[in-house]
Amino acid sequence: MTADIGKLDTFPKLLMHHAAVRGSAPAIREKDLGIWQTWTWRQFADEVNAVACALAALGLRRGEHFALVGDNRPRLYATMAAVQCLGAIPVPLYQDAIAAEMAYPIQNAGIALAFAEDQEQVDKLLEIAPQCPALQRIIYDDPRGMRHYPHERLLPYDKLLVQGREGMQRDPSFVEREIAKGSGGDTAAMFFTSGTTGVAKGVVHTHASLIGPSRVAAELDRLDANDVILAYLPPAWIGQNIFSCAQAYVAGYCICCPESSETVMIDMREIGPTYYFAPPRVLENLLTQVSIRMEDASPLKRWLYRRFMDIAQRVGGAILDGKPVSTMDRLRYGLGDVLVYGPLRNVLGMSRVKVGYTAGEAIGPDLFKFYRSIGINLKQLYGSTETAVFVCVQPDGQVRPDTVGPAVPGVELRFTPERELVVRTPGLFREYYKNPQATAEVKDAQGWFHTGDAGYFDADGHVKIIDRVKDVGSLADGTLFAPKYLENKLKFYSYIREAVCFGHGRREVCAFINIDPDAVGNWAERRSLAYAGYLDLASRPEVAELIGSCVERVNADLARDPQLAGSQIHRFLVLHKELDADDGELTRTRKVRRRFIAEKYQQLVDALYGGAASVHIEAQVRYEDGRSGTLGADLKIHDVKTFVPAAATQAA
Amino acid sequence: MSAQPRPFVEEAPRGATRRVIGEVILSVEGVSLSFGGVKALSEVSFDVREHEIRAIIGPNGAGKSSMLNVINGVYHPQKGTVRFLGRPRQDVDTHEAAAQGIARTFQSLALFKGMNVLDNIMTGRNLRMKASLLAQAIRFGPAEREELEHRAVVERIIDFLEIQAYRRTPVGRLPYGLQKRVDLGRALAMEPRLLLLDEPMAGMNVEEKQDMCRFILDVNDEFGTTIVLIEHDMGVVMDLSDRVVVLDYGKKIGDGTPEEVRNNPAVVDAYLGVSH
DSSP states (O other): OHHHHHHOOSHHHHHHHHHHHSTTSEEEEEEETTEEEEEEHHHHHHHHHHHHHHHHHTTOOTTOEEEEESSSOHHHHHHHHHHHHTTOEEEEEOTTSOHHHHHHHHHHTTOOEEEEOSHHHHHHHHHHGGGOTTOOEEEESOOTTOTTOOOTTEEEHHHHHHHHHHHHHHOTTHHHHHHHHOOTTSEEEEEEOOOSSSSOOEEEEEHHHHHHHHHHHHHHTTOOTTOEEEOOSOTTSHHHHIIIIIHHHHHOOEEEEOSSGGGHHHHHHHHOOSEEEOOHHHHHHHHHHHHHHHHTSOHHHHHHHHHHHHHIIIIIHHHHTTOOOOHHHHHHHHHHIIIIIHHHHHHHTOTTOSEEEEOSSOOOHHHHHHHHHTTOOEEEEEOOGGGTSOSEEOOTTOOOSSOOBSBOTTOEEEEOTTOEEEEEOTTOOOEETTOHHHHHHHBOTTOOEEEEEEEEEOTTSOEEEEEEGGGOEEOTTOOEEOHHHHHHHHHTSTTEEEEEEEOTTSSSEEEEEEEOHHHHHHHHHHTTOOOOSHHHHHTOHHHHHHHHHHHHHHHHHHHTSTTTGGGOEEEEEEOSSOOOGGGTSBOTTOOBOHHHHHHHTHHHHHHHHHTOSEEEEEEEEEOTTSOEEEEEEEEEOEEOOOOOOHHHHHHO | OTTSOOSOOOOOOOOOOOOOOOSEEEEEEEEEEEETTEEEEEEEEEEEETTOEEEEEOSTTSSHHHHHHHHTTSSOOSEEEEEETTEEOSSOOHHHHHHHTEEEEOSSOOOOTTSBHHHHHHHTTGGGOOSOHHHHHTTOTHHHHHHHHHHHHHHHHHHHTTOGGGTTSBGGGSOHHHHHHHHHHHHHHTOOSEEEEESTTTTOOHHHHHHHHHHHHHIIIIIOOEEEEEOOOHHHHHHHOSEEEEEETTEEEEEEOHHHHHTOHHHIIIIIOOOO
């Protein structure tokens, strides 16, 4: 049977295979009116069949594009599959995008038909309809609030389904014939990249490029038809699509759709997914909730938690990795599992998680270790929309907080002299839609894809991503300088809100630090340190000492890595104001604009490198009501202890 | 693709079918109410038509809440009649009013703080439960089926008010705006013909107010429920209501569309307080 399914080269073929082989097994679940409703593979395939008939009758043809806007819902996935059955191309769009952002993809792909989840999405599509003359019909799922919409472009899903069933009766084998016409080289879906830099680009993926890596990764993690996932991230994001479509079709597992975005925690606990994905910020929120609830718990529980979490921190990760651990520690951990870790995993809804992934941004080592230490097999992966997610995956037993693991089988990796990671993978996208120039910029004739990420292989052949290539520089002596990597390392300390590192073309690295007013304020309160406001708090010598110890620990850590030992931070100052998007110092997504800050605070940068003990600054600030004023402050410059690189000590 | 023939086209869309305001379902005729020497209401008359949203406004102590209390049978007026669905009713009690299909929410919430959202809304189904207490307790035969039906109604309300995430949360732990929503949910669970809302937005922030406005309009629109509401926020009143009654010191001083009321000099003097 596995050989059989291995030959199926498109998603519709896989879907029909599951409907035939495990027709009565659950394919998709949704919590509706408080009860989990299940569609079996047979029911789901039947619905897909009907929708496909209706869409064909509406004029959807092979090769045309079809937009989908909405949250994870069985009907959205059924429509997506129906579109693929006809050889047309689903284009999922982010449901939280504003109307104006949806206009470009719809115009660009000449989309005539769209699926919208509810009134909110329909409103957005109707708003941009005048700019999108090709857009003819909007199919909507939830009719609430739309009883008075007289629009001739709207068609309720329920009616579509009825029409489709009639069509199915007239020609029962229509969809089957359409599916047979498809092959792996056909376009399966198009994903628009968020486009933080310039215009959004449509990333075209074929069935082969989505199915190939999904299959390899599913085998790597031994996913099968008994697995369950909770689909809670936007369907327009390729990761969600891989986890809730591609891999589900490959492995035949069940997808569960939460009741609403607010109920995800509750739904997690009810479903108990076995396969899980979360970006670092979600994991961080969960940990914060746990910490807050532990603070409120009774003294006995707090004591138990602290005691056993210490044990987990010490040996939990090693036990999960299958490394040798003393019998005594194993016993202690076993007791902790009964008393603390087990119940905690249950509260998080992760009791059954066989494998969990995190990706997207750097994850704090403490955060990462927390989940692993309580027995959740959280791992990192590396990939992008263009590479169908799976480029690097950490295999079980080789999990580290600061690397993303070796290449997935079948993927070739190398680094250019500029340290850029280039990838050749079966999961590589075909092209950017209608944008051959952009395609040529990142994909060369031999099929190597330029990721734009800089990094290197560590001693064990694991890939370590440090920054975007364009931001990587070098110190005056040629040592590698990756500002974002250093800044992230600093920001893992809760006392540091933002950090800006300088060093390109200089002798050594210096940094601006923004303290986190909440965390540091709380710290100050606990030590009865009175302060008047941000500036006062930031200029306290005690706070400088606190931040200095954080920087020192970062340096100690850097010294252990021969590639980065040279970029230890020699001096820092604590900024007199919080970096703010309103002042142009951060982007709206809270990324530091390093170059702008360097120019604006030239005086401070010069002082850091000039060896002065303090510097006076008059700064323009803009208040929230729009007025601006000046602020004067004396900033102290602090030296930090640096460490001799590990390699050098060995040599000596 | 536009050239493709369409084998089936859904029915031609109809024009905007806004709800139709129907017959008078409640009329208040010359109602006077006094507590000892204090005249709370004197000779107040107005009517409420089916499917409309009717607002009662007025300064503090104008008799607005007293008026609602007369309508749902908490107070019995000394003079005048209240007709509901054409039948005069002099001295109905609250539970009789409820049985007739009049539900209300309260200015100061009257929820069971220790009970969860689901159970609180379920209490609104109480009047519609037929099975005996004992049958319900042991889930005997029809009692179980009945409970399932009630639960289904409650779940639809939870879905409608978008409070799925709080189903099992004790009401006392919810923020105020959400408690107000639960209060509305409990009133809706009665499937009322006439819904009385006593200051549904009091103490809410702007966002909560907007949500509440949307729910009130949706209730009116989706279920055709007739609504009488007391509200202080003039913007809300003017946006939501079809007609407005203005009370001052227990007397009616204005009645009409929001536009008419806004331009009525007596109303402006008494309530809006703008000199002219």
